[in-house]
Amino acid sequence: NAANARFLALLAELDRRGGWAEWGVKSCAHWLNWKCGIDLGAAREKVRVARALPGLPRVAAAMAEGRLSYAKVRAVTRVGTPANEDYLLNIALHGTASHVVSVARGYHRALDA
Numbered sequence: 001n002a003a004n005a006r007f008l009a010l011l012a013e014l015d016r017r018g019g020w021a022e023w024g025v026k027s028c029a030h031w032l033n034w035k036c037g038i039d040l041g042a043a044r045e046k047v048r049v050a051r052a053l054p055g056l057p058r059v060a061a062a063m064a065e066g067r068l069s070y071a072k073v074r075a076v077t078r079v080g081t082p083a084n085e086d087y088l089l090n091i092a093l094h095g096t097a098s099h100v101v102s103v104a105r106g107y108h109r110a111l112d113a
Contacts, residue, residue: 004070005063012050045074052077056085062093071097075104079111 011028014020020031032043049070053060059076062068068076072092080088088107092100 001069002064002066005060005066008046008050008053008063008070009060011046012054015047015050049074049077052080055082056080058085058089059092062089068092069097072100075101079104079107 011032014031015028020028023031023034025031025034028047029040029043032038032046033040036043038046053063053073056077059068059073059080063070063073072095075097076088076092084107088100088104091103095103
């Protein structure tokens with residue numbers, strides 16, 4: 001989990017600097033697909049999560065400490081904001097990945113309604 005957190009931090013920095021653009025690819029996700037062999041859909045999700053983590057510093061720190069998995073962080077970043085970060089972090093720290101995904105999905109539906 002900590003290694004994934006480091007990877008996402010490096011990915012966010014690569015994306016922020018546009019380091020992928022010098023290779024002539026369309027996006028950071030396309031670069032991940034080409035250079036790392038990551039499926040394009042999964043690469044897009046990794047870039048989305050990497051971009052979201054700076055706005056959720058406590059979630060990012062918990063992942064960097066190895067306390068949260070990528071699956072949980074991915075779900076939290078779909079609905080996480082600075083205002084609800086503590087609430088979602090508590091659920092992520094104590095629930096299963098499946099539970100966190102379910103809560104995030106329900107939260108997203110409630111926001112849409």
